[in-house]
Ligand code: ADP
């Protein structure tokens with residue numbers, strides 16, 4: 001099967017071959033024809049299977065078939081949950097659309113809105129956006145969505161997980177009732193089906209998730225370890241294995257920061273990527289990681305979702321996710337594009353129930369190892385940890401440390417001032 005036989009135009013085929021793609025991926029093969037025919041499409045395939053091109057290519061073709069409207073109102077709106085994803089889709093749209101006369105733009109929060117407003121003023125055919133900033137700019141009157149012909153919800157499952165349902169519903173009210181709808185998701189939960197029912201009109205449903213495909217291609221291993229020894233074990237595995245390009249998942253943002261600091265102290269270059277980081281810091285971290293100047297990226301599930309990081313040899317679950325599907329997404333980051341990968345989970349007693357749930361989902365009993373010096377604690381409780389509780393305790397501890405530091409710095413500034421006085425008095429004498 002070739003891209004040409006899917007009915008794509010010469011201009012798109014040229015851009016595709018420039019990008020180096022030879023054949024369409026299974027989800028592209030299945031999704032592109034119905035989108036070109038104008039159907040609503042509900043598509044599901046795992047992370048890393050090329051869903052972005054599955055909707056952007058046919059959209060670009062459909063839009064370029066008609067003359068641009070006067071003032072170039074938004075004709076296709078692509079909603080996506082995170083800033084990184086929005087930026088990645090935008091990059092793809094620009095690359096695929098290189099030989100077409102279409103304008104695209106991306107808007108997301110966390111950065112100055114003025115350049116985005118200026119771009120919108122010039123007219124934009126394809127707009128990629130995160131919900132918050134989109135609704136903001138619309139409310140301020142900088143953007144009208146009443147000419148949208150094609151609406152896309154990308155990473156719909158994550159949108160729901162991140163609590164964007166209300167925002168999605170608000171956006172739906174701003175776009176015309178008659179339009180083509182596309183929904184892409186890595187998973188097909190009950191909630192996704194319900195959302196799809198509310199948005200899509202008689203959709204063609206395409207699914208390209210081969211049973212357990214990722215799971216088979218990836219070597220998975222569990223290290224049973226005491227919770228307080230996890231950091232040491234992660235450092236040992238990474239440095240002794242001389243691993244480069246490791247993606248480490250933690251359950252919380254503070255956990256990501258703390259782990260990053262420990263890696264740096266151990267001489268492993270690391271960067272954290274999560275929702276509390278500024279856009280600049282996140283982009284820089286991702287770039288460093290892709291270039292290889294940063295060996296380890298520590299991420300939370302939400303921040304990592306949909307990130308396009310090809311060829312990742314190692315994924316470490318520093319904490320096990322309490323949502324089993326997240327495990328599948330996480331390990332899907334390794335062994336992309338047919339390369340082999342290794343996924344390692346550090347599991348403490350309190351995560352036993354999460355492990356059992358994951359094994360049930362993937363239908364495998366994961367092999368367990370114990371490293372000398374990093375044994376599990378036989379007396380530790382198997383009661384599941386409460387991550388929110390853990391985060392609260394961490395904040396309290398930070399506050400205590402901060403107030404202690406403040407007292408110390410107060411006394412040291414007092415010392416400084418007496419010293420200054422002394423110098424001063426000496427001078428006068
Ligand atoms: P998904 O949205 O399913 O997680 P992406 O759209 O981010 O996946 O694509 C994952 C990677 O695969 C990207 O680096 C993309 O450039 C690459 N890719 C997409 N389609 C093809 C293709 N047909 N041939 C080769 N690589 C592709």
Ligand code: MG
Nearest residue numbers: 051052155306
């Ligand atoms: Mg995607």
